[in-house]
Amino acid sequence: MTRLPTPGHDAGSWGDLLNNFLLTEHHADGRLKLRDDGTLDNLYARPSAGVPAVDLEPAVRASLGKADTALQPALVTHPGELLVASGPGAVSSVAPGSDGQVLMADSAQAVGVRWAAQPTSNYDPTLYGARLDAKRVDNVTASSSSRVVTSLSAHFTAADVGKRVVVYNDTLTGTFTTIASVQSATQLTLADTAGLTLAASAFDHLVYGTDDTAAIQAALAAAAAAQNVNMANGANAPLGLGNPLVEVPAVGQGGAIITSAITIPSGVNFTCQAMLFNFLSDRSAPCVIAKPYTVVGRLLVDCLQGTGILSAGGTGSGTGTQAHNRFGDVRLWQVGTAVGSDKSQYAGMTFTGYHHEVGDLWVKGGNVGAYHNPGHDVVVHHAYFVGCTTAVSMNSTDNAYYGLMKLDSCGTSSGSPGVDLYNRCSWIRLSINAFTQIATRKCTPVVQVGTTVAGTNKDLFIEVQANNTGGVAVAIAYVAESYFKVLAGNTQDNGVTNAITTAVQFGGVATSGGSGALQVDAVIGTGITPYAGSVYGELSYTQDGVKTIVTNSALSLPTQLKLQNLATEPTANPNGGAVLYAYGGAIKARGANGTVTTIAGA
Secondary structure, three states: OOOOOOOOOOOOOHHHHHHHHHOOOEOOOOOEOOOOOOHHHHOOOOOOOOOOHHHOOHHHHHHHHHHHOOOOHHHOOOOOOEEEEEEOOEEEEEOOOOOOOEEEEOOOOOOOEEEEOOOOOOOOHHHHOOOOOEEEEOOEEEOOOOOEEEEOOOOOOHHHOOOEEEEEOOOOEOOOEEEEEEEEOOEEEEOOOOOOOEEOOOOOEEEEEOEOHHHHHHHHHHHHOOOOOOHHHOOOOOOOOOOOEEEEOOOOOOEEEEOOOEEEOOOOEEEEOOOEEEOOOOOOOOOEEEOOOOEEEEEEEEEEEEOOEEEOOOOOOOOOOEEEEEEEEEEEEEEOOOOOOOOOOOEEEEEOOEEEEEEEEEEEEOOEEEEEOOOEEEEEEEEEEEOOOEEEEEEOOEEEEEEEEEEEOOOEOOOEOOEEEEEOOEEEEEEEEEEOOOOOOEEOOOEEEOOOOOOOEEEEEEEEEEEOOOEEEEEEEOEEOEEEEEEEEOOOEOOEOOOEEEEEEEEOOOOOOOOOOEEEEEEEOOOOEEEEOOOOOEEEEEEOOEEEEEEOOOOOOOOOOOOOEOOOOOOOOOOOOEEEEEEOOEEEEEEOOOOEEEEEOO
């Protein structure tokens, strides 16, 4: 019987024992012998194409299956590209973001994330889902009764379907609707008819994007929970000190569409680097409301023929409710010119209550550019109003100051006041420069005081520089204890003629303070009637080198008065009273009927 050698034994025979043992199943050359029972014939023979998975043990097959479904390098092709889960057992690619962007969770995305700008604060609206993807394209072609809109400057994609959209120009707005489908990069179909016909000019626009109202308001609500102003006690907290900041960043050229009013809570600082587009269904309602004790750094709003901002005192109205609001840079485009039930509707900016401060205010369009109702204790350092029906309107306003106010082509074709102090205003200081570059715009009177409501307006200090604005420069009624300085001329601007015909229009009387407590100084261009109506107080004006003083009370003169000789005797008859002058060394007077009397000879 063959066996293996036993260790420690079989001395001298262990080699023979081992060889005999191996030769039982092997040939001398090492090949295996075939057993008599044929069991060697049933051993596994590897196919030439390799071992199939079914021939492997289950555990091996499971391990190889995991390898087959593992992430493969071929799935990504660009530096910075990410692979993220898009569902159970599913993976999708996310393209690389731009420099400085961060990856942000977004449940609205199929993959649950998106690249976004670096948050500017803990209350950045992009952290709450704001897309800030609103875009404006120009050269739009549309028909009011059609749903198809084109723009050669657009880059529409299938991802735009469902976004908010409207077509508009500088004076009209179409239907606020959504995008139903996209046919190409330059053509889309609206869910409703356009509502406005446009002909592809540079002033024919379309704006579209995601509704960001909820996200911005969520950021403001989160900030409100951290604010430190106790409104219940009426605390006069320093404006902005320690208040949480909500900043809407500028993401590329994108803006934010809002469909309901953005309300800035008390004690919250807010600034908006992106343009807000007013998509409110109620066009007469304000699209931004600043509650008391708010600081707004920058605010850009395209009102789309709607209403702009309300700086609200207390609950939003009343003479004794505090606001204590501060605005830095406010710019409002395309404010609506419709006439509402009150002047706050279709106004660029409305002030209620008291204590408001604005650094720079720019308003284009609007039935009223800035409305004080009553809006006490308001300081506006610089204001520029373009194409407003009325730039500023004040109702029972006390203490308002405009450091420099420019009125550019305000008014209407038939004429409307540029600044209207229409009911019991006091302690008002205005410095106004008014001009027009549009023939159909007549800003007349440039300043109108007390001609609407018969209530005394007093303690006014108003400077007016009016050029080519049409009609009357300044209209005064029911004014006492006030001073006006007027410069009225008709120099053409841009070839447009809207000649001022009368410098100062007097009407009514002062009901308190005494009619003599009014002083008007004026420099008046050639051909303009110096005044109309009955002068009360004192009007002193210079025209064509001649200084004239008109008063309804005794005029106190110095003990010695020198009259300079005129080169040419006046030929025009005064409007009531008489003109006293020196000619050829003699003192003469010309009466209202043209009678010339020599008072003292040469």
